[in-house]
Amino acid sequence: MNVPVERRLLAGWGRTAPTEADVALAVTNEQVAEIVMAAGTRGVVGRGLGRGYGDCAQNSGGFVLDGPSRSGITDIDLATGEVTALAGTSIDELIRWMVPFGYFVPVTPGTRQVTVGGAIAADIHGKNHHVKGSWGNHVSSMRLVDGRGEVRDLSPSATPSEFWATVGGMGLTGVIVDATIKMTPIGSSLVSVDTDRAANLDEVMRLMVEGDADYDYSVAWIDLIAKGSAMGRSILQRGQFADRATVVAGGASDPLAYAPHKLPSPPDVFPSGLLNRASIKAFNELWFRMAPVRRRDELQSIEKFFHPLDMVDAWNRLYGPRGFLQWQFVVPDSAGEMVRSTVERLSKSGVSSFLAVLKRFGPGNDSPLSFPSAGWTLALDIPILPELGRLLDDLDDDVVGAGGRIYLAKDSRVRPELIPAMYPRLDEWRRVRDKLDPEGRFHSDLSRRLHLI
Ligand SMILES: Cc1cc2nc3c(=O)[nH]c(=O)nc-3n(C[C@H](O)[C@H](O)[C@H](O)COP(=O)(O)OP(=O)(O)OC[C@H]3O[C@@H](n4cnc5c(N)ncnc54)[C@H](O)[C@@H]3O)c2cc1C
Numbered sequence: 001m002n003v004p005v006e007r008r009l010l011a012g013w014g015r016t017a018p019t020e021a022d023v024a025l026a027v028t029n030e031q032v033a034e035i036v037m038a039a040g041t042r043g044v045v046g047r048g049l050g051r052g053y054g055d056c057a058q059n060s061g062g063f064v065l066d067g068p069s070r071s072g073i074t075d076i077d078l079a080t081g082e083v084t085a086l087a088g089t090s091i092d093e094l095i096r097w098m099v100p101f102g103y104f105v106p107v108t109p110g111t112r113q114v115t116v117g118g119a120i121a122a123d124i125h126g127k128n129h130h131v132k133g134s135w136g137n138h139v140s141s142m143r144l145v146d147g148r149g150e151v152r153d154l155s156p157s158a159t160p161s162e163f164w165a166t167v168g169g170m171g172l173t174g175v176i177v178d179a180t181i182k183m184t185p186i187g188s189s190l191v192s193v194d195t196d197r198a199a200n201l202d203e204v205m206r207l208m209v210e211g212d213a214d215y216d217y218s219v220a221w222i223d224l225i226a227k228g229s230a231m232g233r234s235i236l237q238r239g240q241f242a243d244r245a246t247v248v249a250g251g252a253s254d255p256l257a258y259a260p261h262k263l264p265s266p267p268d269v270f271p272s273g274l275l276n277r278a279s280i281k282a283f284n285e286l287w288f289r290m291a292p293v294r295r296r297d298e299l300q301s302i303e304k305f306f307h308p309l310d311m312v313d314a315w316n317r318l319y320g321p322r323g324f325l326q327w328q329f330v331v332p333d334s335a336g337e338m339v340r341s342t343v344e345r346l347s348k349s350g351v352s353s354f355l356a357v358l359k360r361f362g363p364g365n366d367s368p369l370s371f372p373s374a375g376w377t378l379a380l381d382i383p384i385l386p387e388l389g390r391l392l393d394d395l396d397d398d399v400v401g402a403g404g405r406i407y408l409a410k411d412s413r414v415r416p417e418l419i420p421a422m423y424p425r426l427d428e429w430r431r432v433r434d435k436l437d438p439e440g441r442f443h444s445d446l447s448r449r450l451h452l453i
Pocket residue numbers: 013045046047048049050051052053056057067087088108109110111113114115116117118119121122123124125126170171172174175176177309409410444
């Protein structure tokens with residue numbers, strides 16, 4: 001074999017269920033195809049920067065194709081803002097390249113350490129889903145190495161079924177090797193942010209329903225520990241990129257300057273339980289009190305507004321060796337009451353989370369397995385606790401009952417029997433997938449755990 005391969009223990013960002021795989025450092029499309037064709041019964045799957053929380057980019061006993069081995073921008077059209085990049089290119093690189101030219105990524109998650117391939121495969125969303133939809137909506141075309149080892153050109157107009165099955169397809173339709181993305185024009189690199197402190201969940205949900213349409217970006221941080229009349233108290237931040245004139249009038253000499261910072265990473269020796277209910281309660285109290293009750297037009301950097309967690313490298317180590325999980329669901333607008341009952345149950349149950357985020361989604365796209373659909377989405381990081389499984393199982397049932405679903409890119413524990421109800425177009429996706437991969441070469445720990453294929 002002409003491709004370097006290393007046996008490695010791989011985990012997702014939550015570090016809960018590491019497994020061993022042969023990681024192939026393929027650089028060219030031919031090398032990617034060689035690994036696909038060499039995959040035995042345990043198969044192969046692509047991996048980006050491992051920011052999926054669970055087991056989606058792991059493949060116990062099989063091959064994993066390392067994304068960052070194939071990174072770099074290959075074409076930029078400054079007139080249209082279209083960028084072509086190898087699939088292992090990170091959103092961080094796209095931002096560093098394009099912000100000085102007056103373009104930002106169309107969608108960014110809470111970390112910029114995510115690859116183009118991972119962004120397509122999970123059809124990621126950001127704080128602007130209600131305005132811009134998810135990542136797949138901004139992909140003009142991509143190339144995929146399929147299960148026959150052939151490179152296919154996919155686009156929403158020429159090959160809609162294959163394109164949309166790959167968007168949100170969790171790496172199970174093939175290996176994305178490059179893609180062309182439509183970037184969003186910006187007048188400056190600063191975001192004009194309005195902050196509102198909401199006394200409880202009802203207030204924040206009302207503010208979001210009444211006002212989100214006036215903003216490009218919106219997100220609420222929720223204190224999940226607060227109880228009684230303060231249950232669900234929140235800090236709501238909404239904004240849009242400031243225009244050039246505003247920033248220049250404020251004294252900026254380079255309105256498109258972009259220079260993110262990084263603090264040192266925590267050592268890998270934190271005991272499990274350091275982030276416990278007491279420490280999270282203290283953090284949440286401080287965080288809530290530090291936020292202004294109401295502030296308008298504050299200019300914030302891209303890093304501060306979109307990626308505050310990236311300032312600390314490998315912050316997932318703070319949860320210790322037991323790790324943590326992320327639970328994220330979406331339910332339709334009509335199930336707003338279910339968001340209330342969930343927050344109430346979590347708050348009463350003693351589950352603690354310092355990262356609980358509420359957003360509103362606009363309509364979903366054509367991808368059968370894409371997560372976002374119109375309604376409310378709540379995402380929580382939760383330290384692993386013995387009693388957590390039963391509680392989340394019950395809450396999953398409520399999500400299904402409300403016509404919602406959980407996010408596969410963040411899952412590590414949902415019961416597989418719930419997946420067809422959560423993703424009712426699963427069989428349609430399987431039919432397209434089977435055509436792209438007739439011999440069943442693409443597998444992951446996630447696909448086996450949830451019986452996706
Ligand atoms: C702090 C933090 C905040 C986050 N915030 C958000 C958020 O706001 N919104 C959101 O949507 N997500 C969010 N995420 C999740 C993250 O955006 C997704 O899991 C994303 O897919 C990770 O990309 P990655 O490059 O790390 O891919 P990985 O985690 O390595 O892989 C993710 C999936 O993509 C597939 N894949 C990767 N590369 C390829 C390829 N070349 N070809 C085919 N398949 C491939 C993998 O098989 C896997 O199924 C967050 C994650 C973290 C850690």
